[in-house]
Amino acid sequence: MRAVVQRVTSASVEVGGEIVGSIGLGLCVLVGVTHEDGETNADKLASKLWNLRIFEDSQGLMNLSAAELALPVLVVSQFTLYADTTKGRRPSFVAAAPPSSAEPLVSRLVDSLRSLGATVETGRFRAEMSVTLVNEGPVTVILES
8 A cells, every 4th residue: 555645734625516524734645555455554554644753743843643643634545646657658557456456445544543543534435536735844755555
């Protein structure tokens, strides 16, 4: 699994004019799934996300996690994170897992985050989504599991 993690002051995801997920200060996570991923990958990624120390402490150092600050997480599935652009001008998405495999693993990631204590909002799998966010810092980190 691959995740693009952004520290945000706010983020929301809209489907068909309806906001389906929204957070204030917290993490906006775009997540992609590849063919070799399984439940263990989802659980490890959830732990890494929840405990990732990218929030500032009182000295201005990135020493605090969403877990320590009880901040929410917005998870949005993003198969294009596995785009291969090494040849030509049109990305190939053969490395992305098919929806039938990816959807249960994105759900497992969300469930794992919740079991760790996170408040989680989500997008809608396989929907055309509009994501709006304010990246604080900006801080953006790429994680692999």
